[in-house]
Amino acid sequence: MRRRPGQWQAAAAxxxxxxxAAVPAETIGSVDTxxxxxxxxxxxxxxxxxxxxxxxxxxxxxxxxxxxxxxxxGLAEDKAESSVACRQVGDLKFSGVLPLQEEVFTERAxxxxxxxxxxxxxxxxxxxxxxxxxxxxxxxxxxxxxxxxVPVPASQPVPVRR
Numbered sequence: 001m002r003r004r005p006g007q008w009q010a011a012a013a014x015x016x017x018x019x020x021a022a023v024p025a026e027t028i029g030s031v032d033t034x035x036x037x038x039x040x041x042x043x044x045x046x047x048x049x050x051x052x053x054x055x056x057x058x059x060x061x062x063x064x065x066x067x068x069x070x071x072x073x074g075l076a077e078d079k080a081e082s083s084v085a086c087r088q089v090g091d092l093k094f095s096g097v098l099p100l101q102e103e104v105f106t107e108r109a110x111x112x113x114x115x116x117x118x119x120x121x122x123x124x125x126x127x128x129x130x131x132x133x134x135x136x137x138x139x140x141x142x143x144x145x146x147x148x149x150v151p152v153p154a155s156q157p158v159p160v161r162r
Contacts, residue, residue, distance in 0.1 A: 024107065025049040025061060034067070041067045049105050051120065051129075053098060056090035057150055059105070059131055063116060082116055083146040084133035092152060097161045098122055104131070122160050127152045 025047035032041040045065050051057040063082035098120075105118035121130040129152060134145040152158050 025105065028060070030065070033064070039067055043067065049118075051086070051104055053095045053102070053104070054120075054129065055093040055095070056088055057086055057092065057129065058089045059084055059086040059118060059148075061105070061116075061118065061133060081144055082133050082135065084118055084131055084148050086129070086131045086148045086150050088150055092156060094159050097159045099161050100124075122158050123149070124158065124160055127154060127157055129158065 026049070028046040028048055030043045030045040032043050035041050043065050044062055046060060046062045048058055048060050051059065061082060061084050099122075101119060101121045103117055104120045105116075107116050116133065116135050118131055118133045121132065122128075123130050129150045130147060131149070132145060132147050
């Protein structure tokens, strides 16, 4: 099968973008919520990640981490309880045109099929970036979620792709 010119470059760019978007969050700290005799304690972890396409925005994510023996070996399923707070931490710079909705963070919350996801939405009318955190599972996701917004100065409209 012959590939058209530029096809492999597009595939490489997509692979690089997915790798960049999959950068793990940096742990800020944690607190124990339940003692476990064997393995780590149950805890709430606070992490931070930077929006991969909006320089100057950082999102702080708090979520439950299951401890015990299953948590120690990576077999536990974390609870679908999390919160997000995104803030402007520097000058806002957009790396191109943004889609109206885009996943900006994902991390596994169980061995199979469950993830914590953060989606950025653009509120064009109010010139704001809205971030939603939720948990999904292949069959049955959770309605528990949290939302936050970062206002963008009126002098700097968000470049969107409709």
